């Protein structure tokens with residue numbers, strides 16, 4: 061259970077952020093949804109309320125320090141403090157570039173991915189830390205990685221590099237905020253999200269694409285956002301009170317071997 065904990069979820073308008081917001085509410089936590097997608101953010105709030113929870117939306121471009129500071133102020137004003145910071149927002153260079161290979165990626169795109177995926181996590185952590193250190197409800201930070209941060213694939217130089225760096229930032233945060241605030245991260249493999257469905261639908265061989273994405277999963281399918289949300293809520297809860305500086309894979313076993321299923 062999350063026992064009234066106040067959880068900030070960055071990227072809370074997106075697929076995993078929304079599923080996590082709903083799961084937080086089911087487990088008795090309260091949610092501040094932070095995003096730049098206002099309509100979808102408000103929709104997350106409505107879904108949390110439908111699930112019987114309490115939530116608010118705050119527009120926050122995570123690349124802007126003033127907006128990050130304003131997010132912390134708004135959360136404290138609305139809920140009285142901050143107990144959990146879920147650094148979930150993330151982007152991929154293919155969101156912004158037609159030429160995402162290592163050698164052809166535009167510098168602005170590299171900088172943008174670094175700013176959103178890595179620098180913003182340091183910025184939110186720094187801004188939330190004084191509040192987390194005051195929390196009496198088992199404060200913690202949960203950071204989104206990806207299996208792409210633990211292994212590499214083509215056309216993902218900025219994404220894979222930033223996700224790898226977030227694992228190290230997680231450890232440094234755990235060290236610097238110990239013993240009061242725990243900090244952990246998790247690495248999902250390919251999940252069945254609306255974005256992925258769109259990508260698959262546009263492919264020449266949709267079934268082949270899904271087979272290749274799920275082929276490394278020992279659990280023979282794509283993952284779901286709900287499966288990730290449950291792990292995030294566990295890491296944010298007092299059930300994980302002795303878990304700190306750790307990385308959890310939620311990847312259907314894909315990093316356990318080097319194979320691909322037929």
Ligand SMILES: NC(=O)c1ccc[n+]([C@@H]2O[C@H](COP(=O)([O-])OP(=O)(O)OC[C@H]3O[C@@H](n4cnc5c(N)ncnc54)[C@H](O)[C@@H]3O)[C@@H](O)[C@H]2O)c1
Nearest residue numbers: 071073074075076095096121122148149150204206248251
């Ligand atoms: N979906 C997957 O298969 C998968 C796999 C591994 C890791 N992840 C990671 O999980 C996290 C969430 O993924 P998702 O699939 O829910 O993505 P998503 O695109 O559905 O959600 C990301 C959210 O981040 C928000 N965002 C982007 N830039 C922002 C900014 N500057 N300020 C504030 N918000 C911003 C977007 O508006 C969006 O709502 C990401 O960090 C991603 O790298 C996802």
